[in-house]
Amino acid sequence: MLPSRKTLPNRTPSTAAIQAADGACYVAITLRVLAVSGYGMWCWLGMALALGIHRIGRGDDRMPLALAAVLVGAGLVLAWRQLHAPSQPGDWRTEIRRKRLRAAWVALASYLPMLLVLALGGMASNDSALARLAGVLLLLSSVTTLVYTANSYRGQLSPGQQRASSSLPIIRVVAAWYGGGLWLWLCAALQGGLASPEAAYPWILLLLVLSLALGLMEVLRWQSVDAPIGAVESELLALGQPPTRFAAALLVYVVPCLALLAYEHFGYGLTAAMIAVPSCLLGTILEQYSYESTLVEAAPRRR
Numbered sequence: 467m468l469p470s471r472k473t474l475p476n477r478t479p480s481t482a483a484i485q486a487a488d489g490a491c492y493v494a495i496t497l498r499v500l501a502v503s504g505y506g507m508w509c510w511l512g513m514a515l516a517l518g519i520h521r522i523g524r525g526d527d528r529m530p531l532a533l534a535a536v537l538v539g540a541g542l543v544l545a546w547r548q549l550h551a552p553s554q555p556g557d558w559r560t561e562i563r564r565k566r567l568r569a570a571w572v573a574l575a576s577y578l579p580m581l582l583v584l585a586l587g588g589m590a591s592n593d594s595a596l597a598r599l600a601g602v603l604l605l606l607s608s609v610t611t612l613v614y615t616a617n618s619y620r621g622q623l624s625p626g627q628q629r630a631s632s633s634l635p636i637i638r639v640v641a642a643w644y645g646g647g648l649w650l651w652l653c654a655a656l657q658g659g660l661a662s663p664e665a666a667y668p669w670i671l672l673l674l675v676l677s678l679a680l681g682l683m684e685v686l687r688w689q690s691v692d693a694p695i696g697a698v699e700s701e702l703l704a705l706g707q708p709p710t711r712f713a714a715a716l717l718v719y720v721v722p723c724l725a726l727l728a729y730e731h732f733g734y735g736l737t738a739a740m741i742a743v744p745s746c747l748l749g750t751i752l753e754q755y756s757y758e759s760t761l762v763e764a765a766p767r768r769r
Contacts, residue, residue: 495754497544499645499747501573502638504537506646507653508580508608515583515601530653531580537649538576541615545570569618576611579603612638630690637683644676645746648722652743655736670726677719684753691760710756717749 507530513519545566582600616635620628647669688711722742729738 492751492755494544494547495751495758497540499750499754500537501539501541501544502612502642503645503649503747504534504540505576505608505612506642506644507534507537507650508576508604508646509643510646510650511583512579512601512603512605512608516598516605517601518598528584529657530650531584533649533653534646535577535580538573541573542570545573565618565621569615572614573611576607579607608642609639612642631687633683633687633690637680637687640676640680640683641750644673644680645750647673647676648739648743648746651735652739655739667730670730673726674723677723681715681719687757688760691757710752714749714753714756717745718753719749721745721749 511527511530511534579600583597583604586594586597586600613635616638620631620634623631651673722745725738725742725745729735
């Protein structure tokens with residue numbers, strides 16, 4: 467049972483109150499996951515331009531830049547929905563709206579480095595110092611926005627929940643690199659500019675390492691949620707979660723990694739990418755929804 471609104475403090479809302487204010491649902495989580503993937507694509511593209519290296523594809527770089535801009539725009543749509551949701555009295559709600567407005571402006575400002583890259587004519591065969599600087603700005607602005615928005619969300623939680631979600635910023639950055647790399651792979655495949663599996667081996671290996679690192683971080687994040695509840699209550703609370711969490715783990719890690727390994731050994735990059743990206747997207751949505759639901763259920767038990 468969620469706590470009633472009357473029991474919620476004025477300035478320190480619980481996660482249940484935050485979600486009630488958001489109307490949190492699969493739609494909101496989907497928009498957030500898409501935005502994180504878009505920032506991940508910008509991170510990859512910014513790094514490639516800053517270091518002057520080739521990524522997995524050799525096609526027109528304007529397409530992945532534009533696709534990432536569309537994905538990042540999903541986060542702005544979410545911010546617009548939250549800022550224009552029906553407001554109710556409460557000091558903490560006013561403070562939440564202010565934090566979300568600042569986060570929305572930071573996200574909007576992250577478009578400026580991308581526009582600079584486009585103005586310089588894309589990334590292909592552009593090795594000037596200004597182009598490298600634009601790549602650095604694109605990378606830094608994407609990482610900064612991911613960390614800032616994660617901390618902005620944590621700032622809306624109660625002190626106990628902030629401690630439980632202390633790893634959220636780094637998890638969001640790693641998830642962006644992993645998911646964004648899969649989207650970039652799909653984009654390159656659609657352009658017909660995939661490198662050979664042998665040439666793409668270091669990139670494939672890096673994605674596999676990111677998948678492993680992200681999986682370990684998610685395990686630690688779940689433990690931080692369950693631990694403060696108490697052994698018995700934690701065990702009871704977790705009983706309803708394994709099916710969803712197991713399915714999410716298969717979709718986020720197992721299926722994409724198998725697709726990457728299949729591409730390395732057999733080719734068929736477009737088919738493998740078209741399996742990996744939707745699988746990772748759906749699994750991440752399930753994982754995040756399950757996590758936030760558990761955090762809500764654990765909120766009344768926390769002290």
